[in-house]
Amino acid sequence: MTVTAPQETTVPSTDLSALMREGSRAEHTSAENSTFMTDLLDGRSSVERYTVFLRQLAVVYAALESVGDALATDPVGSAVVDAALLRSAAIEADMVFLSGDDWREIPVGPAATAYAARVTETGDDPVRFLAHHYTRYLGDLSGGQAIGRILQREYAMAPEGVTFYDFPLVPKPKLFKDGYRARLDALPLDDVAKQRVVDEVKVAFALNEALFAEIGAAPSLVE
Numbered sequence: 001m002t003v004t005a006p007q008e009t010t011v012p013s014t015d016l017s018a019l020m021r022e023g024s025r026a027e028h029t030s031a032e033n034s035t036f037m038t039d040l041l042d043g044r045s046s047v048e049r050y051t052v053f054l055r056q057l058a059v060v061y062a063a064l065e066s067v068g069d070a071l072a073t074d075p076v077g078s079a080v081v082d083a084a085l086l087r088s089a090a091i092e093a094d095m096v097f098l099s100g101d102d103w104r105e106i107p108v109g110p111a112a113t114a115y116a117a118r119v120t121e122t123g124d125d126p127v128r129f130l131a132h133h134y135t136r137y138l139g140d141l142s143g144g145q146a147i148g149r150i151l152q153r154e155y156a157m158a159p160e161g162v163t164f165y166d167f168p169l170v171p172k173p174k175l176f177k178d179g180y181r182a183r184l185d186a187l188p189l190d191d192v193a194k195q196r197v198v199d200e201v202k203v204a205f206a207l208n209e210a211l212f213a214e215i216g217a218a219p220s221l222v223e
């Protein structure tokens with residue numbers, strides 16, 4: 001009798017967090033390699049351009065955090081909404097430091113306006129909100145942690161200008177991300193709902209890329 005070893009097959013995970021990560025791998029690589037990101041991280045951009053970028057993120061996070069508030073007790077939204085992640089106060093502090101009290105006068109362009117509008121729309125569709133929450137906050141807790149250090153190194157930015165990347169209430173990002181993914185995976189979502197999340201993650205990445213393209217291309221910045 002010949003005993004054959006069981007066939008090794010890799011069953012693709014149906015865990016939501018894995019689907020989100022795998023489903024946006026190409027988009028992540030593309031965002032990482034965008035001209036704006038590579039210029040910023042290689043010291044070819046400027047504090048001025050970064051400040052205009054952060055002003056755009058202010059409206060995106062205002063939308064994320066306003067919808068987050070509204071969904072804090074929603075059975076789906078509550079899986080991800082967490083006060084430890086809130087970024088609006090840090091963005092405001094950084095903007096005051098970088099640009100002064102009238103920082104809101106820096107114009108918000110079409111890309112950030114469209115991004116914030118898309119996030120706001122998810123207020124009545126918590127499944128899609130998950131995608132936007134994940135794309136920004138898990139990014140901030142991942143590559144974002146290096147970005148804060150690089151900005152200080154490349155542009156001699158003071159720590160007071162990059163508090164956006166500090167999460168004092170998340171001392172161990174890796175542990176936090178594990179818990180976050182576990183909560184996503186515990187949600188009772190069917191395959192159709194999971195696919196809607198993955199599709200929206202791709203949209204979220206595209207909205208980030210459009211923002212990068214707009215800021216990277218802007219010829220005139222703060223007047």
Ligand code: HEM
Pocket residue numbers: 017020021028031032033037038041134135136138139140142143144146177205208
């Ligand atoms: C040059 C820029 C970037 C670098 C160097 C970078 C780097 C990384 C790294 C190393 C991870 C894996 C962390 C881990 O294993 O826990 C990660 C994860 C992630 N990044 Fe980025 N990233 C960049 C840009 C972005 C952008 C622009 C976004 C979206 C706006 C983003 C969203 C994410 C998300 C959502 C994850 C979590 C993936 C998961 O585990 O499910 N990243 N990033």
